[in-house]
Amino acid sequence: MRFVLTGGAGYIGSHVYRLLKERGHEVVVYDNLSHGHREAVEPSDLRVGDLHDTEKFREVLLSFRPDVVMHFAAFIEVGISTERPLEFFENNTVGTIRLVQAMMHTGVHHFIFSSTAAVYGHPERVPISEDARLTPVNPYGSSKVMVEEFLRSLSEWSSFRYVAIRYFNAAGAAEDGSIGEAHDPETHLIPLILKAAKGERPHITIFGTDFPTPDGTAIRDYIHVTDLAEAHLLAAEYLMDGGESQALNCGYSRGYSVREVIDTAKKVTGREFPVIEGDRRAGDPPALVADSSRMRTILGWKPTRDDLAYIIKTAWNWELNRRY
Ligand SMILES: NC(=O)c1ccc[n+]([C@@H]2O[C@H](COP(=O)([O-])OP(=O)(O)OC[C@H]3O[C@@H](n4cnc5c(N)ncnc54)[C@H](O)[C@@H]3O)[C@@H](O)[C@H]2O)c1
Numbered sequence: 001m002r003f004v005l006t007g008g009a010g011y012i013g014s015h016v017y018r019l020l021k022e023r024g025h026e027v028v029v030y031d032n033l034s035h036g037h038r039e040a041v042e043p044s045d046l047r048v049g050d051l052h053d054t055e056k057f058r059e060v061l062l063s064f065r066p067d068v069v070m071h072f073a074a075f076i077e078v079g080i081s082t083e084r085p086l087e088f089f090e091n092n093t094v095g096t097i098r099l100v101q102a103m104m105h106t107g108v109h110h111f112i113f114s115s116t117a118a119v120y121g122h123p124e125r126v127p128i129s130e131d132a133r134l135t136p137v138n139p140y141g142s143s144k145v146m147v148e149e150f151l152r153s154l155s156e157w158s159s160f161r162y163v164a165i166r167y168f169n170a171a172g173a174a175e176d177g178s179i180g181e182a183h184d185p186e187t188h189l190i191p192l193i194l195k196a197a198k199g200e201r202p203h204i205t206i207f208g209t210d211f212p213t214p215d216g217t218a219i220r221d222y223i224h225v226t227d228l229a230e231a232h233l234l235a236a237e238y239l240m241d242g243g244e245s246q247a248l249n250c251g252y253s254r255g256y257s258v259r260e261v262i263d264t265a266k267k268v269t270g271r272e273f274p275v276i277e278g279d280r281r282a283g284d285p286p287a288l289v290a291d292s293s294r295m296r297t298i299l300g301w302k303p304t305r306d307d308l309a310y311i312i313k314t315a316w317n318w319e320l321n322r323r324y
């Protein structure tokens with residue numbers, strides 16, 4: 001198959017890029033490199049361009065003629081979204097509508113969208129099924145819910161079809177350590193713990209020890225980025241086989257607390273580092289765990305890396321030998 005990946009020079013997109021190439025597919029990455037890394041992609045597969053440059057994106061679609069567009073490009077930092085909400089609606093919501101317009105005008109009708117567990121806000125029940133109410137609690141989550149609603153309606157009234165994958169917490173790195181997570185600023189738990197283990201940061205702070213969870217710290221469903229990448233390929237095959245539009249959760253349906261993640265990281269790295277107990281981070285829900293049965297049934301997704309120690313081991317390998 002032929003794929004265009006927006007945001008393919010970023011963390012998750014570059015792992016999907018790698019998987020698709022390994023499986024023999026043809027891939028073009030469209031990324032403005034605002035947060036991505038040139039080194040993550042073969043130079044001949046990279047087109048540097050912005051979501052808002054509709055002309056340039058149309059040219060890429062017309063010259064490359066993809067079967068499927070996978071759309072990773074977005075602003076991702078929840079905290080920044082609460083300070084600069086407009087930028088998130090502009091990049092994540094308006095940017096996606098412009099992109100889909102260009103697709104429709106050039107006859108490309110299959111779309112995979114990077115959605116997020118943040119669409120659920122503070123869920124009433126855990127594990128969370130796709131039928132749970134979408135009540136985002138920050139502009140980042142709202143920007144993604146608006147896109148999902150746009151996609152749902154568009155696909156009802158046109159030949160456009162999509163899979164929105166609601167990622168839970170993507171983590172880990174390619175097994176060979178050649179690509180991995182490199183956000184700036186980095187706010188995600190596992191890379192921050194590993195920077196403390198490496199001595200690059202003085203400590204790790206636990207954001208909140210008074211949550212209604214067994215050890216008082218927040219629970220998340222950490223999923224290895226390569227299992228997440230597999231879900232994208234399955235979703236593309238599903239659409240190419242005529243599958244209907246869907247929004248699907250992607251997680252292991254198993255949660256770990258912040259303390260459990262820190263303890264596992266200490267074992268995996270063999271390093272001790274200071275752990276500080278701090279206040280809750282604004283807006284953090286106590287527990288986000290996916291009910292991923294729909295994805296397993298509809299796409300036949302069978303993750304093989306459901307092991308927190310393995311996830312941290314690959315992230316540690318990357319952290320010690322980072323190329324970018
Ligand atoms: N990392 C997670 O745990 C997580 C969880 C849920 C959802 N997501 C979603 O997954 C997607 C990828 O996340 P990531 O962690 O790989 O982020 P990332 O920042 O590493 O990658 C995003 C990429 O998009 C590019 N980009 C941003 N705006 C652009 C624009 N206007 N034009 C062209 N390129 C642009 C950036 O340069 C970057 O390479 C995002 O849509 C994010 O919302 C991520």
Ligand SMILES: O=c1ccn([C@@H]2O[C@H](COP(=O)(O)OP(=O)(O)O[C@H]3O[C@H](CO)[C@H](O)[C@H](O)[C@H]3O)[C@@H](O)[C@H]2O)c(=O)[nH]1
Nearest residue numbers: 116117118168169187188189192205206207218258281284
């Ligand atoms: O220094 C830190 C960093 C994080 N945490 C805690 O660790 C957990 C995970 O935090 P991350 O920042 O790694 O991830 P989030 O769950 O906050 O958010 C991530 O996953 C969400 C979906 O679950 C969204 O998609 C979001 O974009 C993405 O960043 C949270 O309880 C957070 O409070 C700490 O205790 N200390």
